[in-house]
Amino acid sequence: MSKQHDVILEMKNVTRTFTQAGQKINALKKTDFTIKAGEMVAVIGPSGSGKTTFLTIAGGLQNPTHGTVIIRGKNITKLSQKQLSATRLNEVGFILQASNLVPFLTVEKQLKLLDKVYRRPTDTKGMTTLFKTLQIEKNRTKYPSDLSGGERQRAAIAKVLYGNSNLILADEPTASLDTTRAFEVISLLAKETHERKKATIIVTHDERLLKYCDAVYEMHDGELKKRKK
Numbered sequence: 001m002s003k004q005h006d007v008i009l010e011m012k013n014v015t016r017t018f019t020q021a022g023q024k025i026n027a028l029k030k031t032d033f034t035i036k037a038g039e040m041v042a043v044i045g046p047s048g049s050g051k052t053t054f055l056t057i058a059g060g061l062q063n064p065t066h067g068t069v070i071i072r073g074k075n076i077t078k079l080s081q082k083q084l085s086a087t088r089l090n091e092v093g094f095i096l097q098a099s100n101l102v103p104f105l106t107v108e109k110q111l112k113l114l115d116k117v118y119r120r121p122t123d124t125k126g127m128t129t130l131f132k133t134l135q136i137e138k139n140r141t142k143y144p145s146d147l148s149g150g151e152r153q154r155a156a157i158a159k160v161l162y163g164n165s166n167l168i169l170a171d172e173p174t175a176s177l178d179t180t181r182a183f184e185v186i187s188l189l190a191k192e193t194h195e196r197k198k199a200t201i202i203v204t205h206d207e208r209l210l211k212y213c214d215a216v217y218e219m220h221d222g223e224l225k226k227r228k229k
């Protein structure tokens with residue numbers, strides 16, 4: 001890997017304000033953030049503190065009010081909508097609070113769609129291993145609407161891990177999982193991140209998961225701070 005792309009995501013002076021009913025909300029105050037290949041970090045903080053805002057700006061799902069977001073050397077705040085979509089498709093894998101599954105495709109076909117997008121052959125073995133690890137083997141031919149919340153979440157995780165995005169952004173990926181499954185999912189994300197040199201940011205409320213992360217950030221009233229070890 002070239003040194004230049006050792007840094008997967010860089011955010012400089014990024015802010016986000018919303019105006020609602022004449023009131024200004026500073027959802028994200030001046031933020032500088034960097035994550036390198038092979039790192040998994042957690043973002044924790046109370047409800048409404050700006051975690052989802054931070055994550056969606058990091059992945060180019062919404063624009064910052066000020067500042068720059070750079071993914072593998074490319075300033076994504078300067079791109080046209082079309083270029084931005086292409087960058088997201090190639091670089092970013094989202095696991096969001098609202099599921100990113102396509103409603104009219106079975107779990108298996110969601111993953112096969114990625115093969116079409118990336119013009120590559122289906123990795124049947126890899127796919128089966130993922131389904132087994134995430135314990136959704138029996139759901140491969142089901143549609144998202146026929147899955148439980150936790151199964152849907154794990155299908156979304158399978159989809160992201162089957163893709164080849166360099167940056168993985170996960171908003172509460174273990175929210176509807178029991179403790180054992182939550183640990184399994186987080187250690188799988190950690191393993192993929194370290195072995196395949198991805199950069200992963202996880203928003204979580206669960207303190208027990210933090211030991212799997214290389215660094216922990218705390219968000220308070222739109223302010224992001226690195227927690228001392």
Ligand SMILES: Nc1ncnc2c1ncn2[C@@H]1O[C@H](COP(=O)(O)OP(=O)(O)OP(=O)(O)O)[C@@H](O)[C@H]1O
Binds near residue numbers: 027046047048053
């Ligand atoms: N589109 C929007 N329009 C107006 N205000 C918004 C918008 N999106 C977020 N906000 C506000 O910005 C602040 C941060 O919201 P955000 O969704 O980032 O919080 P969060 O930390 O993810 O919360 P949670 O843990 O509940 O998911 C909140 O005060 C929220 O009401």
Ligand SMILES: [Mg+2]
Binds near residue numbers: 051052053097171
């Ligand atoms: Mg949120």
